[in-house]
Amino acid sequence: MTARKTPGGGRWIQHWEPENDTFWKEKGAKIANRNLLFSVISEHIGFSIWSLWSVLVLFMGPEYGIDPAGKFFLVAMATLVGACVRVPYTFAVARFGGRNWTVMSAGLLLVPGVAAFIVMEPGTSYTTFMVVALLTGVGGGNFASSMTNINAFFPLHKKGWALGLNAGGGNIGVAAIQLVTLAVIAVAGDGQPRVLLSIYLPLVVVSATFAWLRMDNLAVMKNDSGAFKETARDAHTWIMSFLYIGTFGSFIGYSFAFGLVLQNQFDRTPLQAASLTFIGPLLGSLIRPLGGWLADRYGGARITLWNFAAMGLATAVILLASVQESLGLFLSGFIVLFVLTGVGNGSTYKMIPGIFQAKARILGLVGEEANHYGRRLSGAAIGVIGAVxxxxxxxxxxxxxxxxxxxxxxxxxxxxFLVFYAVCFVVTWAVYLRRPVGGGRTRTVAGGAGATEQSEERPSFARV
Known part of the structure; x- marks a missing residue:
């Protein structure tokens, strides 16, 4: 393995072979884990900035003149931009290098942070708030570029844990900013949003500095428009996008909305809401690596299937609590649902590289050729799936x-939401776990020979 420094371009690793056990044990693991650590730090701050308006709305009392629907819309706009920028952020990693882009994307977080610092006061127009909320969406793009970058560093049998840890550490950024908000409201009151922003702006600079000093670029990562087109035509990309709506979409949507729901459905004060909102996102983030680990051990499709069933049950409890106006039951159901979104986040993301690796075997590819095919298409698919x-x-x-x-x-x-989780359960079973009709014997494809692709494909995906 060799590394070089390019003028203004940072450190580049020319040779990277994570599937080679000797290379991995002697050099690869140490480098990959170091990059994972600082990727987590940067993504953590990115998630905090992305979810900024989920807590800023708690500071927006009656003097701001914005009703609950208007606040939900502000939060939704940040989510929209965060989803849309994930596709270009995915390609930026190969274009600029994982380390270089982490520095640049971290620096971009200063724009929405400074803008919010300037405008957060009564009398500011709703349009201005909307524009600033849209800017915070850049924090959502950090997830896609970070996951694409880390996906390239680790061997297939380590991806579930590594991607789960990377994503979980980033997701904790949602809970972290909610905890900091709780402290700010408790100490300074619910009329001091600039105190919160004064804490996070320096952290943006710290995360960018860490990435600059301690991360690496992989020269083997190349932008491949052909891979993007190929994954866009692949049905599995869109199926997994749909399932990821159910897991990550639920996590980020509930994280952003939880405080507002508590305020408007159960008449909680900003301090009371802030004292509760962080619990679900925190647990959902911490559990995500476990979801990846379970998927590595038992198969992502199996874990995802039963996780959707459990999410449906938790949502049914929340519905009952809402009808009965029971805050205790509501919180219990919602916290369980948050935990399940974390497990599902880990298991679905593990499925992505596994699916394309399985497709490589179905096509008859073996060894490094199969590994290259899996890395190439899964890297492109991550951007699309993460965005959707x-x-x-x-x-x-x-x-x-x-x-x-x-x-x-x-x-x-x-x-x-309950109906949607039921549909996700059926889709997961039908596409990845259902045996072919007819009761014939099935087996996992190990090479190019054997039964037809249709009869072999479903069983081969059962362990993705």
Whole structure:
């Protein structure tokens, strides 16, 4: 393995072979883990900035003149941009280098942070708030570039854990900013949003500095428009995008909306809401690596299937609590649902490289050729799936907005979410776990020979 420094371009590793056990044990693991650590730090701050408006709305009392529907819409706009920028952020890693782009994307977080610092006061127009909320969406793009970068550093049998840890550490940024908000409201009051921003702006600079000093670029990563087109034509990309709406879309959507739901459905004060909102996102983030580990051990499709069933049950509990107006039952169900979104986030993301590795075997590819095929297509697919999945958060916030506009509660929104999780359960089973009709013997494809692709494909995906 050799590394070089390019003028203004940072450190580049020319040779990277993570599937080679000797290379991995002697050199690869140490380098990959170091990059993972500082990727987590940067992504963590990115998630905090992305979710900034989920906590800034807690500071927006009656003097701001914005009703609950307007606040849900502000939060939804940040989610929208965060989802859309994930595709270009995915390609930026290969264009600029993983380390270089991490530095640049971290630096971009200063723009929405400074803008929010300037405008956060009564009398600012709703349009101005909307524009600033849109700017915070750049924090959502950090997830896609970070996951694409880390995906290239680790061997297939380590990807579930590594991607789960990377994503989980980033997701904790949502809970972290909610905890800091709680402290700010408790100490300075709910009229001091600039105190919160004064804490996070320096952290943006720190994360960019760490990435500059301690991360690496992989020269083997290349932008491949052909891979993007190929994954865009592949049905599995869109199926996994749909499932990721159910897991990550739920996590980010609930994280952004939880405080507003507590305020408007259960009449909690900003301090009371802030004292509760961080619990779910924190647990959902911490559990995500476990979801990846379980997927590595038992198969992502199996874990994802039963996770959707459990999410449906938790949503049914939330519905019951909403009807009975039981805050305790509501919180218990919601916290369990947050935990399940974390497990599902880890298991679905593990499925992505596994699916394309399985497709390589179905096509008869072996060894490094199969590994290259899997890395190439899974890297491209991550951007698409991450973007579409992020739009699930937009859908959740818009569903809450409409539900509160129509009925004054979130009951109709939760009913819709319950139906959606049932559909996700059926899709996971039908595509990745259902045996072919006819009762014939099936087996996992190990090479290019054997039964037809249709009869072999479903069993081969059962362990992705």
């Amino acid at each position: 999945g992020g739009l699930g958060g937009l859908g959740i916030n818009l569903a809450f907005r409409q539900s509160f506009l129509s009925t004054g509660t979130g009951i109709s929104a939760f009913a819709a």
